[in-house]
Each structure stands twice: as C-alpha cells, then as structure tokens.
Amino acid sequence: MKLAFSLDGKATRVLPNQMHTVHERHRLLRVSLQCLGVSLALFVSSAGFAQDTPDYYRQNCMNCHTIGGGRLTGPDLKNVGQRRDAEWLIGFMQNPKAVIESGDAYAVKLAEESRGVVMPVAPGMTRYRAEQILKLLETESALEKSQFEGIKISSQPFTDQDRLNGHQYFVGTFSLKNGGAACISCHGMHDISALGGGRLGPDLTRIYERLKGRKSLSAWLMAPATETMQPIFKGHPLEAEEIHALTAYFESGAEHGEVEPSVSRIAFLLTGLAIAAAVIFGFDVIWKGRFHSVRRALVEASSQRRKS
Amino acid sequence: MQIRSQISMVFHLDKCIGCHTCSVACKNVWTDRKGAEYMWWNNVETKPGTGFPTKWEDQEKYKGGFERNDDGSLSIKSTSRKKIIPNIFHNPHMPSMDDYYEPWTYDYQNLFTAKEGSDQPTAEPISMIDGEKIDVQSGPNWDDDLGGSEIYAANDPNLEGLTEQQRLQLSSVERLVFFYLPRICNHCLNPCCVASCPSGALYKRGEDGIVLIDQQKCRAWRSCVAACPYKKTYFNWFTGKSEKCILCFPRLETGQAPACFHSCVGRIRYLGVLLYDADRLEEVAKLPDDQLVEGQRSLIMNPHDPAVIAQAKKDGLPDGVIEAAQNSPVYKFVMEWKIALPPHIEYRTLPMLFYVPPMSPVQASKPADTIHHNSNNLFHDIDDSRVPMKFLANLFGGGQEGVVRYALAKQKAVRWHRRAETVGDIDRETADRMLREANCTREEADAIYKLTALCTYEERFVIPPMNREQAIEMMKEPHEHRAETGFGFVGGQTKGI
Numbered sequence: 001m002k003l004a005f006s007l008d009g010k011a012t013r014v015l016p017n018q019m020h021t022v023h024e025r026h027r028l029l030r031v032s033l034q035c036l037g038v039s040l041a042l043f044v045s046s047a048g049f050a051q052d053t054p055d056y057y058r059q060n061c062m063n064c065h066t067i068g069g070g071r072l073t074g075p076d077l078k079n080v081g082q083r084r085d086a087e088w089l090i091g092f093m094q095n096p097k098a099v100i101e102s103g104d105a106y107a108v109k110l111a112e113e114s115r116g117v118v119m120p121v122a123p124g125m126t127r128y129r130a131e132q133i134l135k136l137l138e139t140e141s142a143l144e145k146s147q148f149e150g151i152k153i154s155s156q157p158f159t160d161q162d163r164l165n166g167h168q169y170f171v172g173t174f175s176l177k178n179g180g181a182a183c184i185s186c187h188g189m190h191d192i193s194a195l196g197g198g199r200l201g202p203d204l205t206r207i208y209e210r211l212k213g214r215k216s217l218s219a220w221l222m223a224p225a226t227e228t229m230q231p232i233f234k235g236h237p238l239e240a241e242e243i244h245a246l247t248a249y250f251e252s253g254a255e256h257g258e259v260e261p262s263v264s265r266i267a268f269l270l271t272g273l274a275i276a277a278a279v280i281f282g283f284d285v286i287w288k289g290r291f292h293s294v295r296r297a298l299v300e301a302s303s304q305r306r307k308s
Numbered sequence: 309m310q311i312r313s314q315i316s317m318v319f320h321l322d323k324c325i326g327c328h329t330c331s332v333a334c335k336n337v338w339t340d341r342k343g344a345e346y347m348w349w350n351n352v353e354t355k356p357g358t359g360f361p362t363k364w365e366d367q368e369k370y371k372g373g374f375e376r377n378d379d380g381s382l383s384i385k386s387t388s389r390k391k392i393i394p395n396i397f398h399n400p401h402m403p404s405m406d407d408y409y410e411p412w413t414y415d416y417q418n419l420f421t422a423k424e425g426s427d428q429p430t431a432e433p434i435s436m437i438d439g440e441k442i443d444v445q446s447g448p449n450w451d452d453d454l455g456g457s458e459i460y461a462a463n464d465p466n467l468e469g470l471t472e473q474q475r476l477q478l479s480s481v482e483r484l485v486f487f488y489l490p491r492i493c494n495h496c497l498n499p500c501c502v503a504s505c506p507s508g509a510l511y512k513r514g515e516d517g518i519v520l521i522d523q524q525k526c527r528a529w530r531s532c533v534a535a536c537p538y539k540k541t542y543f544n545w546f547t548g549k550s551e552k553c554i555l556c557f558p559r560l561e562t563g564q565a566p567a568c569f570h571s572c573v574g575r576i577r578y579l580g581v582l583l584y585d586a587d588r589l590e591e592v593a594k595l596p597d598d599q600l601v602e603g604q605r606s607l608i609m610n611p612h613d614p615a616v617i618a619q620a621k622k623d624g625l626p627d628g629v630i631e632a633a634q635n636s637p638v639y640k641f642v643m644e645w646k647i648a649l650p651p652h653i654e655y656r657t658l659p660m661l662f663y664v665p666p667m668s669p670v671q672a673s674k675p676a677d678t679i680h681h682n683s684n685n686l687f688h689d690i691d692d693s694r695v696p697m698k699f700l701a702n703l704f705g706g707g708q709e710g711v712v713r714y715a716l717a718k719q720k721a722v723r724w725h726r727r728a729e730t731v732g733d734i735d736r737e738t739a740d741r742m743l744r745e746a747n748c749t750r751e752e753a754d755a756i757y758k759l760t761a762l763c764t765y766e767e768r769f770v771i772p773p774m775n776r777e778q779a780i781e782m783m784k785e786p787h788e789h790r791a792e793t794g795f796g797f798v799g800g801q802t803k804g805i
Contacts, residue, residue: 295406
C-alpha cells in the first residue's frame with residue numbers, strides 16, 4: 001500500500017474532495033498495523049511455548065547432570081523419579097537453596113555430595129517447566145542410551161604444553177575462539193600476581209578439586225551455569241581444545257596451595273598507598289607554580305612581623 | 309580600516325566618594341542569587357589597597373592577561389593549547405574562596421526565636437555557602453578606607469618602583485591618603501577571557517562590544533576566571549557556569565543606563581560609543597609597554613572625520629550609532645581632552661573603561677605644633693600631591709608618568725581657570741599660563757568643567773540605538789520574539805555542565 005500523507009501533519013491541507021481518500025487510507029493503515037502487531041505477539045509467545053524441553057535441558061541442566069552417564073557436579077538423573085516423588089523434585093527444581101536450608105535430609109546429603117555447590121535456579125523455571133523436565137527424565141531414563149548420557153570429553157593425558165596453553169587462555173594471551181571473555185577478567189589463580197586477577201568471581205586455584213575432577217570440570221566449562229557466567233558464555237561457548245587446555249591448567253593449580261588472600265590484599269593496599277603518595281608528591285612538584293592563597297599569606301606575614 | 313563600535317565608559321575618580329551605591333545596585337539586580345553571593349560584578353576598592361580578590365593586580369600570582377614573547381607575539385599567561393590537557397582536571401591558577409571571601413549573612417531568626425535569658429539575643433554571622441556559623445575573616449571591601457592597611461594597603465602591587473620614603477609617607481599621619489577605584493568589567497577590545505575559553509562560550513557582541521558568557525555553552529572550565537587580569541569573571545558554584553558583568557545590556561537595549569551608572573551618587577560615570585579600527589587591534593596589542601596608552605588611542609577613530617564616517621557606513625554601522633559616537637562623552641574625555649586613562653593597560657587586553665585620575669591633597673608635615681604644607685598656593689603643584697605620580701602611573705599609565713601628569717595638569721589648569729572666572733582672586737594671566745602649560749584652551753577648560761560638574765543625565769549617558777530588531781530579524785519574527793522575551797533566565801538556569 002502506498003501512503004500519501006506526510007509526517008508533519010500537512011495532510012490537513014489537502015482539498016476537501018481528497019479528504020475522504022486520506023481518511024480511508026489512514027484507517028486502512030491503522031487496521032493493518034494492528035493485525036501485524038497481534039500476529040507478531042502470537043508468534044513470539046508461541047515460539048516461547050514451543051521451545052522444547054530437550055533444548056531447555058541442554059542449555060540449563062546438562063553441564064552438571066547426566067542421564068545414565070554418572071555423576072558430574074550434580075548427581076546422575078537416571079531414574080530420579082524412583083528415588084524421590086515428583087512433588088519433592090518439582091519443589092527442589094524451583095528453589096534448591098530453600099529446600100537445603102530447610103534442613104531436608106536428602107537435600108543436605110545432595111549438597112554435601114556436590115561439595116557445597118548449590119544448584120542454581122535455571123532461568124525461566126516454572127512449575128509447568130519442572131513437570132515437563134520430569135516427563136523428559138522419565139522418557140530418557142527408559143531408553144537404553146539417553147541422548148544426555150554424557151558429553152564427549154577428551155581423555156588424553158595432559159601435557160606441559162596443554163598446561164601452558166591453558167595459562168595463556170586464562171590470562172587472555174590467546175583469545176578464546178568464539179569471543180568469550182578471558183578468565184582473568186573475573187578470576188584469580190595461584191600464579192597470577194596480586195594485581196592481576198579479577199575479583200568478581202572466586203579464585204580458581206582449587207577449582208579442579210571443588211568440581212570433583214576432570215569430567216565435571218569439563219562439563220561445567222562447556223556451558224557454565226551460574227547466573228553471572230551463563231549470560232556471558234551463552235553466545236560464546238568454549239571450544240574442545242580450549243576446555244582441554246584450561247582443565248590441564250586447573251589441574252596443575254590443584255597441586256598448589258591457594259594464595260594467602262590476606263597477604264596479597266595487604267600487599268595490594270600498601271602498593272596502592274605508595275603509588276598514590278608518589279603521584280601526589282609528583283603533582284606537587286609539577287604544579288609548583290600553582291596558585292597559593294594570597295590573602296592568608298599576607299595576614300600571616302603581618303602577624304609574624306608584629307611578633308618579632 | 310574596519311570600523312566597529314564599542315560602548316565605552318569613563319569613571320571620574322575625582323568625583324567618587326566611595327559610597328558603594330553602585331555595588332549594591334548591581335548586587336540587587338544581578339547577583340542576588342544562589343551561587344552568586346560572593347560575586348561583585350561592580351565593586352569599589354580603596355587605593356592604596358589590595359582590592360577584590362585580594363591583590364588581584366599581582367599577575368605573578370594570578371597569571372591574568374597576556375604576555376608579550378621575545379618575538380613580539382602574544383600568549384595568554386594562564387593557559388595555552390599545551391597547558392590545557394595536563395591541567396584538564398585542575399586549573400592551577402584559580403583564586404580560592406579565601407581570596408574572594410566567604411559570603412555570609414546573619415542569623416536574624418535568633419532575634420525572634422532565642423530562649424529567654426539574661427542577655428540580649430544576637431544575630432551571629434552564618435556562611436551563605438554551608439549555613440554554618442563562621443568567624444568572618446574578610447569581605448569584598450575588607451580594606452575599605454585603609455582598614456588593616458599594614459596588611460593590605462602596604463602590599464598594593466602599584467607601590468612597585470616607589471622609594472621607601474614615599475611608601476612610608478603614604479601611611480604616616482598628616483600625609484596619609486587614599487582614593488577610590490570603582491571597578492566593573494572593562495569590556496576589553498582584546499579580551500583575555502574570550503581568548504582563553506576552550507568551549508567558545510565567551511564572545512564580544514559585534515554591535516556594541518559587550519563581552520558576554522553564553523550560559524548554555526559554558527562548560528565550567530573556569531579558564532576565563534584565571535585569564536581575566538581584572539578578575540571580573542566569576543564562577544557560580546551552584547549552576548556550574550561562569551558569570552560576569554553584562555553592562556546591563558537589557559537596560560541599554562531599552563535606552564537606560566546600566567544600574568551602577570544610573571545609581572551613582574557622585575555622578576562619576578559616563579557612557580558612550582567609541583568607533584575603533586578593528587584591523588589594527590593585533591598590532592596595537594603587541595606594542596611595547598610604554599607605547600600602549602598612545603597605541604590604544606590611535607585605535608579610536610574620530611567620529612567627525614568624513615572618511616571615518618564613510619567607512620563606518622560601509623562596515624554596516626547604523627547612522628544612530630555614528631551620531632551617538634559624535635556626542636559621546638567618553639570620546640571627549642579620552643581623545644579630545646586626553647584626561648581619561650585605561651587601567652593597567654600592560655595586561656594588553658585593551659580595556660575600554662577609562663579613569664580620570666584623581667587629584668589629591670597636598671603633602672604636609674608637622675615638624676612642631678603647627679602643620680606645615682609643602683605648597684602655599686591655593687592649588688598645589690601636582691608633583692606635591694600626596695599620591696605619588698609613580699603610583700598613579702603604575703595604575704593608569706602602564707608605568708608611564710607622562711600621560712598621567714598630562715591628565716592631572718589639565719585638571720589643575722581647569723581649576724585655576726574656573727577660580728579666575730568665578731571668584732577672581734587669581735589673576736587671568738596666571739590662569740591662562742596654567743592653561744597653556746597644560747595644553748588647554750579656555751573653551752576646552754569650560755567644556756571639561758561643564759561635563760565634570762554640571763552634566764545632565766543625557767550628557768553623561770549617550771546610549772546608541774541598539775537596533776535589536778535588526779539582530780533578531782535574522783533569526784525570527786521580531787514580534788514573535790517580543791512576546792517571548794523578558795528579564796532573567798529563560799526557563800531558569802540549569803545546574804551542572
């Protein structure tokens with residue numbers, strides 16, 4: 001449809017016999033815009049409903065849980081429906097932290113088994129969604145070999161070269177292929193100096209132990225699931241060789257003790273104070289000729305004269 | 309030759325009584341606002357004294373104005389292209405609040421709300437910056453009438469070059485002297501504030517040469533505050549914009565004299581148009597110190613000269629402005645009689661406010677019980693004045709005593725002449741000799757006398773037609789503009805940068 005009115009309100013200047021057509025076209029436009037709006041809204045919402053549960057599972061659950069592939073950070077979910085009833089599972093999925101804190105014995109045991117890593121609430125988790133996931137788990141458990149049995153993780157032994165590469169990926173000398181942020185932006189590590197590592201995320205020196213070894217650490221790295229990391233790495237997943245190198249690096253880190261945080265913080269503070277003092281002194285020298293109070297100097301000089 | 313018009317001023321210091329009415333008028337009209345409490349677009353200083361802000365004439369400290377380089381070029385003392393980046397977070401030559409003063413008011417409410425007690429309640433001074441009680445340490449005219457002169461008057465930068473004896477005389481009993489120096493923005497021909505502004509917020513109005521700060525463009529760099537050698541731009545700490553004297557342009561545009569001019573009790577202020585040659589500005593601003601006063605005079609063109617009138621018309625000056633220039637009292641004082649001089653022209657901003665240097669009492673001494681005057685004449689020799697010639701030369705002559713002596717000699721001759729005319733106890737011959745020595749005629753002396761003593765409002769203020777309608781026409785319908793315009797800030801001042 002071709003529109004014949006201008007945006008600055010000049011449509012009012014058309015001759016009376018043209019008036020009708022202008023109004024007509026106006027109405028048509030409005031109706032068609034409304035239709036477009038409604039269909040867009042329908043499309044968006046149906047797309048939301050249509051996102052299938054396997055995809056959701058892949059994005060949010062897979063990096064900690066397998067179905068029949070053994071334990072990662074979280075337990076194997078094969079036949080989970082036989083271990084606990086559906087109502088408990090749905091409640092746990094919607095708010096794991098609350099269930100653990102309520103002192104539920106089974107939940108506490110789970111938390112201990114995963115070494116204190118509390119399951120995050122997956123984004124968009126609703127009762128309906130939880131029910132869907134339970135259904136999926138049931139069907140997948142029934143299969144001999146689930147599509148979620150586990151992820152292919154390299155089992156090659158780590159070499160020194162791998163560890164070195166991992167360090168390079170960590171500090172960002174090698175950029176991550178899919179554009180993810182280097183680990184150092186948010187994390188520290190035992191061999192990163194006090195001024196080097198970011199402080200948003202935890203120190204990763206002992207992450208290899210914390211996440212219970214190679215398999216679950218690699219699984220985690222495939223799709224980091226915490227609220228902070230997920231949005232960052234969702235669109236920028238790590239490549240297989242990057243995960244291999246980083247895991248090697250993290251494994252080597254496990255052999256070192258964690259850096260004493262108090263020592264590095266004091267060093268950080270003292271270095272900062274020393275630099276600040278040096279900068280202030282430097283400024284004082286550079287701006288030696290700056291304006292100093294005139295009136296006060298006159299008054300002081302005069303009162304000194306009177307004393308002497 | 310390119311002719312432009314400049315609204316210029318003359319302050320006749322011999323008439324100033326130091327009443328501060330001008331300052332109060334200005335304060336009430338323009339700077340009675342939050343953030344502007346400490347500003348005095350118009351202030352009156354006592355000389356010798358250090359003025360406001362304290363010792364503003366000491367450019368070694370304040371770094372105002374231009375300096376002439378060895379190759380004859382000019383550069384701004386306080387800033388430059390190279391200095392602006394390293395000093396981007398801190399302007400190193402800003403006067404502090406202590407050098408102006410911390411504005412204060414009094415806690416008048418306490419007079420009404422104090423609890424009953426055995427003593428009278430008092431209104432204690434409270435700061436207008438933070439509302440806390442303060443111990444007042446200084447004010448805008450703290451050294452008025454030689455108050456605290458050991459601290460202030462003794463440190464007047466204009467005392468430079470005076471002998472120790474002359475300095476002592478200035479403050480000794482029976483020789484003590486002071487005069488007043490009212491100051492507003494000089495609306496310079498070569499304004500340093502305009503030159504220094506990194507935002508281009510300052511401008512000199514083309515039609516009348518008034519220097520203004522665009523409150524929309526100002527970005528709080530405060531370069532103008534540091535650069536103005538007269539310290540007549542002020543930073544408003546509340547709006548985050550710099551402000552300065554606007555020569556009451558809304559009043560001028562409606563044919564009224566600026567508030568400080570209008571309210572002047574001693575009628576010391578004169579306002580009129582000068583025509584000047586804009587092509588030679590740079591050349592004059594670069595002259596050596598001792599040629600600056602003459603150089604500035606050479607810029608000012610004779611509005612009666614047909615060649616100048618023709619060029620002025622060619623350069624688009626309206627007939628009304630040329631006519632105002634011909635009647636300008638400022639032209640008479642500065643160019644015809646040469647008795648008005650620019651303040652501190654060595655700052656090279658070419659100020660367009662001129663001062664008639666004041667006559668002062670004769671020196672006296674008191675060897676025994678009787679006071680002995682150094683001169684027995686009715687009007688003493690100008691070199692016997694209590695204010696040393698060198699002092700006035702530092703202030704008004706760019707260090708040159710010649711121009712100051714000329715101005716004082718002519719004023720003295722006018723007195724002899726009028727004495728001979730009206731009282732008759734001085735013979736005509738002596739008076740005529742005095743006039744001849746001062747390069748003055750009887751007619752000129754009468755004219756000076758008339759414009760000094762018997763001047764009317766219309767003679768003191770020859771305000772040219774401002775032709776705002778022509779300026780506005782370029783941008784919008786004048787009638788439409790008239791409906792929208794008014795005093796004050798359109799839509800209110802906005803805070804911040």
